[in-house]
Amino acid sequence: MHELLTPETDKKHLLLGNEAIVRGALEGNVRFVAAYPGTPSSEIIDRFYQIAPEAGVYVEYSVNEKVSMEVACAAAISGVRSLCSMKHVGLNVAADAFMTLAYVGVKAGMVIVVADDPSLHSSQNEQDNRYYAKMAGVPMLEPSTPEEAREMTLAALDLSEKYQVPCILHTTTRVNHCRAPVTLGTIPTERPPAKFNKDPFNLVVVPMVGRKLHLALLEKLPKLQREAEQSPLNRITGAGNWGIITSGVSYLYVVDAVRELGLEKRVKVLKVGFSFPHPKALLRDFMQGLEKVLVVEELEPFLEEIAKVVAQEESLPVKIAGKGGPLIPRAFELDSVKVKQAMSVFFETAYQPPQIFAVPELPQRPPNLCPGCPHRATYYSIKKVFGDEAVYPTDIGCYTLGLLPPLGMADFLICMGSSVSTAGGFSKVLDRPVVAFIGDSTFFHGGLPGLVNAVSHDHRILLAVLDNGTTAMTGHQPHPGVEITEQGVVAPKVGLERIIRGCGVDKVTIVNPLQIQKTQDALLKIREEMETPGVSVLISKSPCPLFERRMLRKKQKVVFKVDASCDLCKKCLTELGCPAFVWEQAPGAECIQINAALCSGCSVCAQMCKSIRPEKLSA
Amino acid sequence: MPIDATDFKALRIFFTGVGGQGTLLATRLVGEAALEQGLPVCLSEIHGMAQRGGVVESSVVVGNIASPTIADGEADILLAFEPLEAARALPKCHAGSLIIANTVPLVPFTVAVGQSKYPEQAKIRELLENKVARLIWFDAVELARRSGSDKAANVVMVGVLAGLRPLPIDDRCWQQALQKTVPARFLEMNQKAFEAGLEFGLSC
Numbered sequence: 001m002h003e004l005l006t007p008e009t010d011k012k013h014l015l016l017g018n019e020a021i022v023r024g025a026l027e028g029n030v031r032f033v034a035a036y037p038g039t040p041s042s043e044i045i046d047r048f049y050q051i052a053p054e055a056g057v058y059v060e061y062s063v064n065e066k067v068s069m070e071v072a073c074a075a076a077i078s079g080v081r082s083l084c085s086m087k088h089v090g091l092n093v094a095a096d097a098f099m100t101l102a103y104v105g106v107k108a109g110m111v112i113v114v115a116d117d118p119s120l121h122s123s124q125n126e127q128d129n130r131y132y133a134k135m136a137g138v139p140m141l142e143p144s145t146p147e148e149a150r151e152m153t154l155a156a157l158d159l160s161e162k163y164q165v166p167c168i169l170h171t172t173t174r175v176n177h178c179r180a181p182v183t184l185g186t187i188p189t190e191r192p193p194a195k196f197n198k199d200p201f202n203l204v205v206v207p208m209v210g211r212k213l214h215l216a217l218l219e220k221l222p223k224l225q226r227e228a229e230q231s232p233l234n235r236i237t238g239a240g241n242w243g244i245i246t247s248g249v250s251y252l253y254v255v256d257a258v259r260e261l262g263l264e265k266r267v268k269v270l271k272v273g274f275s276f277p278h279p280k281a282l283l284r285d286f287m288q289g290l291e292k293v294l295v296v297e298e299l300e301p302f303l304e305e306i307a308k309v310v311a312q313e314e315s316l317p318v319k320i321a322g323k324g325g326p327l328i329p330r331a332f333e334l335d336s337v338k339v340k341q342a343m344s345v346f347f348e349t350a351y352q353p354p355q356i357f358a359v360p361e362l363p364q365r366p367p368n369l370c371p372g373c374p375h376r377a378t379y380y381s382i383k384k385v386f387g388d389e390a391v392y393p394t395d396i397g398c399y400t401l402g403l404l405p406p407l408g409m410a411d412f413l414i415c416m417g418s419s420v421s422t423a424g425g426f427s428k429v430l431d432r433p434v435v436a437f438i439g440d441s442t443f444f445h446g447g448l449p450g451l452v453n454a455v456s457h458d459h460r461i462l463l464a465v466l467d468n469g470t471t472a473m474t475g476h477q478p479h480p481g482v483e484i485t486e487q488g489v490v491a492p493k494v495g496l497e498r499i500i501r502g503c504g505v506d507k508v509t510i511v512n513p514l515q516i517q518k519t520q521d522a523l524l525k526i527r528e529e530m531e532t533p534g535v536s537v538l539i540s541k542s543p544c545p546l547f548e549r550r551m552l553r554k555k556q557k558v559v560f561k562v563d564a565s566c567d568l569c570k571k572c573l574t575e576l577g578c579p580a581f582v583w584e585q586a587p588g589a590e591c592i593q594i595n596a597a598l599c600s601g602c603s604v605c606a607q608m609c610k611s612i613r614p615e616k617l618s619a
Numbered sequence: 620m621p622i623d624a625t626d627f628k629a630l631r632i633f634f635t636g637v638g639g640q641g642t643l644l645a646t647r648l649v650g651e652a653a654l655e656q657g658l659p660v661c662l663s664e665i666h667g668m669a670q671r672g673g674v675v676e677s678s679v680v681v682g683n684i685a686s687p688t689i690a691d692g693e694a695d696i697l698l699a700f701e702p703l704e705a706a707r708a709l710p711k712c713h714a715g716s717l718i719i720a721n722t723v724p725l726v727p728f729t730v731a732v733g734q735s736k737y738p739e740q741a742k743i744r745e746l747l748e749n750k751v752a753r754l755i756w757f758d759a760v761e762l763a764r765r766s767g768s769d770k771a772a773n774v775v776m777v778g779v780l781a782g783l784r785p786l787p788i789d790d791r792c793w794q795q796a797l798q799k800t801v802p803a804r805f806l807e808m809n810q811k812a813f814e815a816g817l818e819f820g821l822s823c
Contacts, residue, residue, distance in 0.1 A: 012654065014647070014650050014651055014654050014660075016664075121665055122665075145661075145687075173665070174663060174687055174688060177663060177664045177665060178661060178662065178663050178664075179647070179650060179662035179663075179664065180660065180661040180662065180687070181654055181659075181660065249687070251685075252685040252686045252687060253685075253686050255685035255686075256684055256685050256686045333688075335686070335689075335690035336686040336688075336690050337690035337691065337692065337693065338690070353692070354690075354691065354692025354693055354713055355692060355714070356691050356692050356710050357692075357709045357710050358710075359706055359707065359709050359746070360738075360746075362703060362706055362707050362738065363703065363727050363729045363730045363734075363735035363736065363737060363738075364727065364729050364735070365637065365672075365673055365674050365704075365727040365728075365729070366673060366728075366729070367638075367672055367673035368672045368673070368728050370672065406732075573732040573733070577728075577732065579672055579728040579731070581731060581732065582726065582731045583732055583733045585733060595731075
């Protein structure tokens with residue numbers, strides 16, 4: 001039995017925040033889960049996928065976040081509790097569904113987990129998604145720990161069902177990827193039947209229905225506000241005539257800072273777990289009689305703004321501070337030192353920040369495309385044929401690492417799917433070749449509309465679909481075009497070539513990028529093709545070697561070695577940049593070597609250099 | 620040996636290494652052992668970009684501390700799986716810190732292709748030794764190899780941490796944690812690796 005399904009509730013389990021959300025959802029009888037993976041939320045859908053049959057839960061990796069929210073809301077409308085999860089920017093993709101789903105609401109509880117990424121550990125921006133709850137008018141809970149993540153998932157389901165509106169569970173990387181002891185409750189066995197009652201004048205949002213539903217949502221908000229004001233998820237601790245308002249992981253930094261600065265008897269702390277609708281009466285009562293209040297939160301002044309509004313409305317003579325000065329930074333994560341520093345300044349308390357040891361400049365260790373990665377081979381060949389003159393819009397996935405030298409094959413990126421659409425724009429204003437890169441999973445996620453657009457407007461571009469047969473970056477999740485599965489190699493549900501041709505692209509070429517000469521010959525033909533307007537697509541197809549090895553238990557047969565004929569031209573280093581290569585610089589013994597432990601045997605280097613030869617691996 | 624946790628307050632342990640070295644399993648091992656012992660514990664991990672041959676950092680906070688992460692200057696112990704990464708993580712430490720560092724280098728790509736030079740081992744050692752209270756500087760891969768596999772160097776590192784006894788965790792809890800964390804077919808080898816680390820730690 002999977003650990004997350006254990007009926008043993010007598011002891012605590014060390015769970016990741018994301019796993020605690022899964023457990024909470026199971027205890028809350030969630031029977032329908034859909035998501036597109038995205039750090040730091042991926043383990044939620046991944047764990048659900050692992051336990052789906054055993055748990056009796058329908059789980060799908062949806063094609064993107066918007067679709068995941070739509071399929072999940074249909075379940076919730078039919079009386080089946082559902083959950084969808086996404087990284088913060090995923091909610092931008094799902095926003096269209098989200099804003100109106102708030103109007104239409106749900107019948108059974110629906111939780112939308114939104115995982116923000118302050119400090120951009122693995123993201124293109126650090127937007128503060130708490131504003132989405134406010135914009136849509138849906139309730140939002142903010143856990144600080146895995147234990148609370150489990151509790152609040154349950155609370156969110158109940159709240160959602162009670163008020164017939166989806167509920168946001170807002171987390172950040174440090175909550176999703178924190179692992180801590182979690183108390184387990186029981187998982188119910190009864191399964192409420194799904195039923196759908198036709199009710200078009202409440203479920204089909206034409207303007208006249210939308211007007212009515214907006215008013216109905218506005219009526220829910222004061223009730224939800226009272227719920228927030230009385231919620232045990234909002235807690236006040238400590239005593240004194242100074243105050244701190246905080247939420248999420250910031251609360252934990254505050255707890256340590258209060259103790260370490262000895263402010264237990266001076267500072268009251270309001271931990272906001274139910275942060276939207278804002279618990280205004282609670283904020284008023286908390287600030288009553290306080291001399292000053294520091295709002296400690298990451299990114300935007302979400303709580304600070306409402307604290308100031310409440311103070312103004314209630315004429316409270318309290319000084320409120322947070323962002324916009326030297327206290328709490330508006331960019332990047334907080335940590336315990338940043339919070340202690342801000343509190344020591346604001347509360348005029350002595351604090352000696354730690355002395356930070358200086359370290360001389362050290363060699364960098366950036367993430368890199370793996371040895372044997374087919375993306376490297378694709379980039380190598382396209383650079384050979386299209387050179388530095390071409391503009392290379394790229395997209396989001398492992399292949400974004402093509403940005404780094406020596407490949408340097410990335411010129412523009414804003415979001416999932418932007419490669420193909422921005423390529424079209426570039427092609428209309430620039431007199432240069434435009435070659436866009438997109439991964440297979442990202443193509444299904446956000447590339448399709450851009451491709452149809454490019455075809456319909458005769459954009460003169462080459463779209464290279466880097467088809468490694470999986471969603472590699474987030475941990476090898478499946479997508480509609482996968483062929484390698486746990487059941488072996490199968491025909492894809494949605495074949496890339498078929499769908500691309502179906503979009504109206506006639507000039508489709510398929511290559512195996514690990515065959516350098518054939519790929520470059522094909523690219524030369526494509527370059528000629530591009531003399532006339534229109535879209536060309538190159539499907540550069542070769543599975544992610546890590547994925548292939550794991551799924552098919554494929555054994556590596558050869559490694560490659562550099563022989564004595566090497567003339568030290570170093571093109572392998574300056575043009576290919578495979579991390580298995582080592583440049584030994586000992587005087588008199590300078591040579592290029594391949595680290596056999598890292599070489600994956602892809603043979604790309606041997607095709608560009610006669611001094612590189614295969615060596616059979618003994619079985 | 621009976622463990623007395625009455626005076627134990629808290630420890631912040633920072634882990635650093637390179638993708639593929641098993642730092643996250645080591646982190647989990649310490650976390651499970653602390654939980655088994657009944658100590659308050661919290662782990663923090665960063666997933667995603669770090670796994671493509673980059674630096675992998677994680678932390679374990681044991682005792683009466685709420686913050687799951689470790690700010691610069693606040694790590695009581697640094698467990699460094701690679702010497703260059705030990706140097707890079709030095710700003711996490713303070714003058715009283717203990718550093719446990721594996722001496723076997725993993726040359727980063729930037730060095731392999733000649734863009735930069737790997738610092739001399741002696742220089743790294745000196746840098747660390749001069750700054751913190753205690754440095755354990757040893758070849759974890761060799762100890763792991765003698766236990767059956769180079770790959771168990773991560774468990775050797777945890778064994779050394781256990782042997783130095785900064786944490787009030789008894790042997791039974793470490794063993795329980797090993798059983799819970801390591802796949803059954805690798806358990807015996809990892810138990811040996813842990814023992815080797817433990818003995819080395821006790822002898823330091």
